[in-house]
Amino acid sequence: MASPITGQLARAGFAYAGYNHASTVFTALAAPILEVEQGERFILEARSLLTGGFFEAGEYEKCSIPVTGPVVVHGARPGDALRVDLHDIRVADRGAMVTLPGRGGFGEPLGRFGHVVEIDDGGVHFADGVAIPVRPMVGKLGVAPADGEPSSSTVGPYGGNMDCNDVTAGSAVILPVQADGARLFAGDLHAAQGDGECSLTGVEVEGSVTLSCRVLPGVAVRRPVVLSAGRVITIGDGDDLDAAALAALDDMLELVVVDRSWSREKAAMLLSAAADVAVSQLVNARASVKVSLAEEYFLHSPFSPA
Amino acid sequence: MASPITGQLARAGFAYAGYNHASTVFTALAAPILEVEQGERFILEARSLLTGGFFEAGEYEKCSIPVTGPVVVHGARPGDALRVDLHDIRVADRGAMVTLPGRGGFGEPLGRFGHVVEIDDGGVHFADGVAIPVRPMVGKLGVAPADGEPSSSTVGPYGGNMDCNDVTAGSAVILPVQADGARLFAGDLHAAQGDGECSLTGVEVEGSVTLSCRVLPGVAVRRPVVLSAGRVITIGDGDDLDAAALAALDDMLELVVVDRSWSREKAAMLLSAAADVAVSQLVNARASVKVSLAEEYFLHSPFSPA
Numbered sequence: 001m002a003s004p005i006t007g008q009l010a011r012a013g014f015a016y017a018g019y020n021h022a023s024t025v026f027t028a029l030a031a032p033i034l035e036v037e038q039g040e041r042f043i044l045e046a047r048s049l050l051t052g053g054f055f056e057a058g059e060y061e062k063c064s065i066p067v068t069g070p071v072v073v074h075g076a077r078p079g080d081a082l083r084v085d086l087h088d089i090r091v092a093d094r095g096a097m098v099t100l101p102g103r104g105g106f107g108e109p110l111g112r113f114g115h116v117v118e119i120d121d122g123g124v125h126f127a128d129g130v131a132i133p134v135r136p137m138v139g140k141l142g143v144a145p146a147d148g149e150p151s152s153s154t155v156g157p158y159g160g161n162m163d164c165n166d167v168t169a170g171s172a173v174i175l176p177v178q179a180d181g182a183r184l185f186a187g188d189l190h191a192a193q194g195d196g197e198c199s200l201t202g203v204e205v206e207g208s209v210t211l212s213c214r215v216l217p218g219v220a221v222r223r224p225v226v227l228s229a230g231r232v233i234t235i236g237d238g239d240d241l242d243a244a245a246l247a248a249l250d251d252m253l254e255l256v257v258v259d260r261s262w263s264r265e266k267a268a269m270l271l272s273a274a275a276d277v278a279v280s281q282l283v284n285a286r287a288s289v290k291v292s293l294a295e296e297y298f299l300h301s302p303f304s305p306a
Numbered sequence: 307m308a309s310p311i312t313g314q315l316a317r318a319g320f321a322y323a324g325y326n327h328a329s330t331v332f333t334a335l336a337a338p339i340l341e342v343e344q345g346e347r348f349i350l351e352a353r354s355l356l357t358g359g360f361f362e363a364g365e366y367e368k369c370s371i372p373v374t375g376p377v378v379v380h381g382a383r384p385g386d387a388l389r390v391d392l393h394d395i396r397v398a399d400r401g402a403m404v405t406l407p408g409r410g411g412f413g414e415p416l417g418r419f420g421h422v423v424e425i426d427d428g429g430v431h432f433a434d435g436v437a438i439p440v441r442p443m444v445g446k447l448g449v450a451p452a453d454g455e456p457s458s459s460t461v462g463p464y465g466g467n468m469d470c471n472d473v474t475a476g477s478a479v480i481l482p483v484q485a486d487g488a489r490l491f492a493g494d495l496h497a498a499q500g501d502g503e504c505s506l507t508g509v510e511v512e513g514s515v516t517l518s519c520r521v522l523p524g525v526a527v528r529r530p531v532v533l534s535a536g537r538v539i540t541i542g543d544g545d546d547l548d549a550a551a552l553a554a555l556d557d558m559l560e561l562v563v564v565d566r567s568w569s570r571e572k573a574a575m576l577l578s579a580a581a582d583v584a585v586s587q588l589v590n591a592r593a594s595v596k597v598s599l600a601e602e603y604f605l606h607s608p609f610s611p612a
Contacts, residue, residue: 097578099571105583107556112573124579127572130603132580173358194599196583198555199574214377241547245413245588249504250413265419267409268505269403273430277411277502277585279595285464289585291502297436 015042022047022187024068024152026160027177028144032072035181041087041212043241044068046187049096049204050116056269060098060114065204067140067152069185070299073213076182081219083305084173084184084211091191091207093119098201105198105282117191117203121293124192124203132192138209139188139202142224146178152187155237155281155288157223162235162288163202163281164226165193171228174303176221184213195290196279215304223251225303226290232302233292235280244289245277252291259298270297313530320516321348328353328372328493330458334450334485338378341487347393347518350374353491355402355510356422366404366420369521371510373458374444375491379519387525387608388449390479390490390517395442397497397513399425404507411504411588423509430498430509438498444473444515445494445508452484452611458493458608461543461587461594463529468541468594469587471499471509477534480609482527490519501596502585520611529557531609532596538608539598541586550595551583558597565604576603 020032034040046068049055054062076082095117099110117124123131140152142159155161159175167173175182186209193202226233232255236247252275260271274297280288295301327339342348352374355361360368382388401423405416423430429437446458449463461467465481473479481488493517500510532539538561540551556582562573580603586594601607 027583097575099574104574105551105555106559106570107552108570110574111569113569114577115572126576126579132576174571178592192396192579192581194577194579194581196551196581197578198581198583198597199577199578201572201575205577219446239549242588242593244412245502245547245585246413249411249470249502253412262433263417263419264412264414264417265405266421268405268412268416269419269421269507270436270438270502271434271500272403272505272507273498273500273509275500275502276411277500277504277505277588279551279583279585282548282583287548291504 016143017044017068019045019047019068021068023069023185024064024066024157025149025238026142026145026152026185027149028183032070035072035074035079037074038214039212041210043208043210044186044210046189046206048189048206049098051143051206052093055096055114060100060112065188067185070144070183072181072183076177076215077175077180078178079218080177081221082177082182083214083216084175086138086169086171086209086211088210089138089169089189091119091136091189091205093206095119095191095203097203099199103200103283105196118230119191134191134305137165137190137193138186139163139187139190141167141173143175143177144179144183153284154208155286159224161284162224163197164235164290166221166226166228166233168228171226174221174225191284197281197283200283216303223247225291230295231292233290236289241279241282241285241287241289244287248289248291252293255302259300315522323350323374324383325351325353325374327374329375329491330370330372331455332448332451332458332464332491333455334489336376338376341378341380343380343519344520347516349514349516351514352495352512354495354512355404356400361402361420366406366418368512371494373491373493376450376489378487378489382521383482383486384484385524386483387522387527388481388483388488389520389522389611392444392477392517395444395475395495397425397442397495398406401425401497401509401511401564403509405505409506409567409589411502425497440497442474443471443496443499444492445469445496447473447479447492449481449483450485450489455578459590461592465530467590468530469503470541470596471501472532472534472539474534477532480527503587503589506589512561522609529553533609537598538601539596542595543590543592544574546584547588547593547595550593554595554597556600561608565606
């Protein structure tokens with residue numbers, strides 16, 4: 001089946017869900033759009049700012065960036081962790097960015113502005129002579145939360161709008177399962193995004209992502225953990241950056257204490273010397289901060305599939 | 307002259323100030339320990355946790371990490387910027403870290419703990435089989451503020467305890483001159499430190515740093531800017547991470563707007579797609595956040611010496 005928005009072909013035999021299966025919330029209540037076995041690869045197509053015509057009509061406020069799902073993973077139960085492996089991300093050859101009054105991470109308010117960019121092997125063509133390297137990532141990825149139906153634009157222990165630019169092809173995301181079947185959602189692809197996503201959006205693109213899932217039975221995680229490019233990355237969320245940083249630091253500290261059987265103080269010192277605290281996003285109602293540490297500091301690679 | 311704490315020789319002909327010229331504050335009132343011409347290389351030696359015997363006696367609370375200075379730079383006047391180039395950082399072969407009750411970036415308080423590490427070409431030997439790559443940096447660097455005598459452990463527009471791990475040999479720091487002669491102070495060397503310095507200290511080491519200064523006449527900067535490894539890095543300080551991030555983002559936005567003559571919205575979008583927001587330190591009374599953007603995005607390399 002050819003994707004109506006990127007023109008690419010779904011690979012033969014892969015389960016596939018098109019962009020019409022979009023949700024504006026993470027929820028346990030929606031009917032599944034796919035059911036998959038563990039290890040089975042499947043493809044989710046994702047909408048973006050340019051989908052549906054609102055952006056090009058100048059109606060930026062009507063644009064939404066939903067997630068595609070839910071995907072039920074057979075065998076996933078509350079109390080397990082879900083390991084989501086990202087095998088491939090395909091993005092369209094045009095993307096868009098937007099600023100809106102009252103939003104963004106700057107002292108003086110920004111105005112209302114939209115910008116369309118062409119994307120090819122030479123980069124994201126931001127302006128004459130200004131190309132940004134293409135580094136496709138998934139902004140929103142999460143499971144159904146135990147309670148409530150949070151907007152796809154916010155972030156929490158279930159994942160959500162983490163906007164972590166380490167969630168690239170070849171990475172894995174570990175999420176705490178909170179409902180039977182996990183009920184995975186993904187979307188909000190970016191062709192490029194800096195840490196912080198400071199003006200409100202990344203380079204927002206339509207596209208598709210190829211995923212597979214494994215259940216890690218009885219593995220307790222409080223919040224998402226990303227494994228990417230040889231680094232272990234904890235993701236904290238909070239009402240402000242301080243609260244989000246504290247959550248991500250506590251999660252990383254626990255991983256090291258459990259792995260090394262060190263005191264909290266000794267583990268904290270290792271983090272102080274070798275781990276990096278960065279901002280994933282600071283422009284939404286809840287902030288997202290990440291703490292990353294090279295995998296080589298762990299005795300046992302965390303969250304390996306069985 | 308041989309350094310009493312690292313054993314290294316000062317290079318012939320370089321002005322040199324030993325670790326006895328330590329100050330616990332950034333101040334315009336202290337007598338200069340050196341006076342230098344623009345472009346003249348000079349060496350400052352720095353104390354650390356292991357200086358003076360308090361650490362090894364277990365009296366961690368009595369340890370201080372002062373700065374060495376002030377150095378008067380001929381020709382520097384309020385309204386100018388000072389470009390400080392770091393040519394070399396030499397560190398001792400032993401370092402230390404400490405945690406103290408009530409300090410650190412974690413939810414549960416840490417206890418009182420000290421840890422001494424050996425340092426050689428193989429890294430910082432943190433524990434059996436755990437070596438952290440050596441990456442010497444200067445934690446505290448600043449000029450005398452216009453008013454007051456802030457502790458060397460805090461951070462502000464004059465620089466201070468930025469704990470920015472991009473301040474390495476080969477980097478440059480741009481500071482707003484606030485008193486005649488600039489009156490530079492530097493110290494707090496780290497053999498390694500992650501972004502955030504989350505447990506309270508980096509790998510604190512005695513050592514020395516070779517510097518030179520140039521005055522950038524009439525160049526207005528509000529806060530420190532670091533040029534390191536092909537990136538331009540603004541440093542914001544604030545009562546919390548959100549305030550510090552906002553300051554650093556505003557500074558970077560202004561650099562791009564001025565350089566490109568773009569609207570604030572367009573410049574903000576470039577930052578959102580290509581700049582990274584990270585935490586320099588979150589463990590002191592004022593937090594320090596950095597925003598970095600590759601130099602190639604600027605038409606004119608900012609803060610080049612004349």
